[in-house]
Amino acid sequence: MKGSVENLGSAVVEGIDRLGGMLRLCGATLRRMPSPPYRVRLILNQLDQIGFGSIFIVSLTGFFTGMVFALNSLNALTELQAEGMVAPSMTLALTRELGPILTGLLVAGRTGSAIATELGTMRVTEQIDAMEMMGVDPVKYLVVPRAIALVICMPLLNAIFIFTGIYGSIIAAEPFGINAALFIQEALRMVDANDVLIGVIKMVAFGLMISAVAAYEGMRARGGAKGVGLSATRSVVITSLMVLALDWILMLMLAPVMLGFDL
Amino acid sequence: MIHVQGLEKSFGDRPILLGVDLLCRTGETTVILGGSGAGKSVLMKHMVGLLTGDKGSVEVDGQQVGELDAAGLRALRDRVGMVFQQSALFDSMTVFENVAFPVTQAAREKLSPSELAERVHESLALFDLHDVDDLTPAELSGGMRKRVALARAIIRRPGIVLYDELTTGLDPVTTRQVDSMIQTARQKLGVTSVVISHDIGSAFRVADQIAFLHEGRILAHGRPEEMRRSEQPELKEFLSSWEPA
Ligand SMILES: Nc1ncnc2c1ncn2[C@@H]1O[C@H](COP(=O)(O)OP(=O)(O)OP(=O)(O)O)[C@@H](O)[C@H]1O
Ligand SMILES: [Mg+2]
Numbered sequence: 001m002k003g004s005v006e007n008l009g010s011a012v013v014e015g016i017d018r019l020g021g022m023l024r025l026c027g028a029t030l031r032r033m034p035s036p037p038y039r040v041r042l043i044l045n046q047l048d049q050i051g052f053g054s055i056f057i058v059s060l061t062g063f064f065t066g067m068v069f070a071l072n073s074l075n076a077l078t079e080l081q082a083e084g085m086v087a088p089s090m091t092l093a094l095t096r097e098l099g100p101i102l103t104g105l106l107v108a109g110r111t112g113s114a115i116a117t118e119l120g121t122m123r124v125t126e127q128i129d130a131m132e133m134m135g136v137d138p139v140k141y142l143v144v145p146r147a148i149a150l151v152i153c154m155p156l157l158n159a160i161f162i163f164t165g166i167y168g169s170i171i172a173a174e175p176f177g178i179n180a181a182l183f184i185q186e187a188l189r190m191v192d193a194n195d196v197l198i199g200v201i202k203m204v205a206f207g208l209m210i211s212a213v214a215a216y217e218g219m220r221a222r223g224g225a226k227g228v229g230l231s232a233t234r235s236v237v238i239t240s241l242m243v244l245a246l247d248w249i250l251m252l253m254l255a256p257v258m259l260g261f262d263l
Numbered sequence: 264m265i266h267v268q269g270l271e272k273s274f275g276d277r278p279i280l281l282g283v284d285l286l287c288r289t290g291e292t293t294v295i296l297g298g299s300g301a302g303k304s305v306l307m308k309h310m311v312g313l314l315t316g317d318k319g320s321v322e323v324d325g326q327q328v329g330e331l332d333a334a335g336l337r338a339l340r341d342r343v344g345m346v347f348q349q350s351a352l353f354d355s356m357t358v359f360e361n362v363a364f365p366v367t368q369a370a371r372e373k374l375s376p377s378e379l380a381e382r383v384h385e386s387l388a389l390f391d392l393h394d395v396d397d398l399t400p401a402e403l404s405g406g407m408r409k410r411v412a413l414a415r416a417i418i419r420r421p422g423i424v425l426y427d428e429l430t431t432g433l434d435p436v437t438t439r440q441v442d443s444m445i446q447t448a449r450q451k452l453g454v455t456s457v458v459i460s461h462d463i464g465s466a467f468r469v470a471d472q473i474a475f476l477h478e479g480r481i482l483a484h485g486r487p488e489e490m491r492r493s494e495q496p497e498l499k500e501f502l503s504s505w506e507p508a
C-alpha cells in the first residue's frame with residue numbers, strides 16, 4: 001500500500017517535471033524564432049514533410065467524417081422533417097469541433113511520432129551532441145523550423161479538413177433533395193468570423209504544443225532503438241491527450257468572449 | 264592543456280566518475296584506456312561542457328569549463344574538434360554537407376562555393392577520402408564513416424581534438440590507418456589530442472601519455488613504457504588481455 005502511494009507520488013512528480021520541461025522548451029523555441037539565422041531551407045523542408053505530407057490523410061478523413069456524420073444527422077432530421085438543418089449543423093460541427101480535434105489528432109499521430117523518432121535517433125547516435133559541439137544550437141536548428149512549419153500548417157490543414165468535410169456532407173445530402181448551392185448558401189449563413197478565428201487560435205496552439213512535446217520527448221530519448229521507440233510512443237500519447245485538453249481549455253476561455261455563450 | 268581535477272559525476276543515484284584527476288599536455292596525445300562502461304565518454308563530454316560535473320573542475324587552456332557562459336562555451340568549442348564514438352554524422356545530409364557543416368552552419372563563414380569545396384576536399388583528402396561528396400552516411404562503411412567524422416572534426420583546424428573510440432569495430436588494417444591519421448593530425452596540425460580507446464595495441468602506438476580509468480578513478484597514468492611495467496593490479500590485468508605481436 002505504502003509502495004503504491006510512493007509510486008503515485010513519484011509519477012506525479014515526474015509528470016510535473018515533464019510538463020515543466022516541455023513548457024521550457026516551448027519558451028526557448030518561441031524566443032529563438034525571431035532571431036537570425038532563419039534557415040529558410042529547413043523550414044521549407046519541414047513544410048513539405050509536415051504540411052504537404054499530411055494533406056492526403058487529412059482530406060480523406062475530412063471527407064468521410066463529413067459524409068458519415070451528415071448521413072447520420074439526415075436520418076434523424078428526416079424524422080423531424082428538418083433536412084434543411086443539415087447544412088448549418090454540419091458547418092458548425094466541422095468548424096467548431098470536428099475540424100480542429102480530428103486534424104489535431106491526425107497531425108499529433110503522424111507528425112508527433114515523426115519528430116520524436118527523428119530527434120530521438122539523433123540524440124542516441126550523438127548527432128545532437130555533435131551539433132552542440134560544433135556551436136550550433138539544436139533548439140534553433142532542429143526545433144524552430146518544425147515549430148514554424150507546424151504553426152503555419154495546422155490552420156491550413158484544418159481548413160482543408162473543414163472544406164473536404166463539407167464536400168462530404170454535400171454529397172451525402174444530395175439524395176435528400178438538398179443541392180449543393182442550397183447547402184453552401186445555408187452553410188455560409190452559419191459561419192462567423194469568430195469561429196474562424198477560434199479555429200486558427202486552436203490550431204496554432206496545437207502546432208506549438210505538438211512541436212514542443214515531440215521535440216522534448218525526442219531530445220530526451222536514451223538507450224538505442226528501444227528508447228527511441230518509447231519516446232515516439234509517449235510523444236503520440238501525450239500530444240493526443242494534450243489536443244483534447246487544449247481544445248477544451250481554449251473553448252472554455254474563448255467561447256464566452258467570442259461566441260457569447262458559456263460551455 | 265586540459266586539466267581535470269577531482270571530477271565527480273553521477274546519473275541519478277548511479278555514480279560514474281568518483282574523482283578523476285587527469286592532465287593532458289599541449290601538443291601531446293593522451294590516451295584514456297578503460298573497460299566498457301568505465302565512464303570514458305562521460306569524462307570526455309565534460310571537457311567540452313556537454314556534461315557538467317557534480318564536483319571538481321575541468322580546465323581547458325586555463326579556462327574553467329563549468330563556469331563558462333554560452334558565448335565562452337562557444338568560443339571553447341570553436342577551438343576543439345570531437346569525433347564521437349558513433350561518428351555522429353548527420354544522416355539527413357551528404358558527406359559534403361556534413362564536413363562543411365562546421366564552416367557553413369556553425370561559424371557561418373561566408374565562403375564562395377568553390378572556396379568551400381576546396382576546404383572540404385582538402386579535409387577529406389587528409390584522410391584519404393576522394394569522390395565521396397554525394398554519398399549519404401548510410402552508404403558508407405564503418406571505417407569510412409569514422410574518417411568522414413575525422414575530416415569534419417578538423418576542418419576548422421582546432422587546437423584540440425578529442426577522439427572517442429576511433430578504432431572500435433574496425434579491422435586491424437584500418438585501425439592502423441586510423442592510428443597513423445591521429446599521428447598525422449598531430450604532426451601536420453600540431454594538435455593536442457585526447458584519445459579514448461580500449462584497443463591496447465593502438466593506444467601504445469599513438470600515445471605520449473596513457474591514463475587508465477577504472478571504476479570512476481584514474482588508477483594509473485604515465486608514458487607507455489611506464490604503463491607496460493606498472494605493477495598496478497587492475498592495469499596489469501587489463502593489459503594482460505593483450506599480447507604484443
Ligand atoms: N546521459 C546519461 N544518462 C545516464 N547515464 C549515462 C549517461 N551517459 C552515460 N551514462 C552511463 O554512464 C556509464 C558510463 O558511460 P560511458 O559512455 O562513459 O562509458 P564508456 O567508458 O565510454 O564505455 P564504452 O567503452 O562502452 O563506450 C554507463 O553505464 C552509462 O549507462
Ligand atoms: Mg564510450
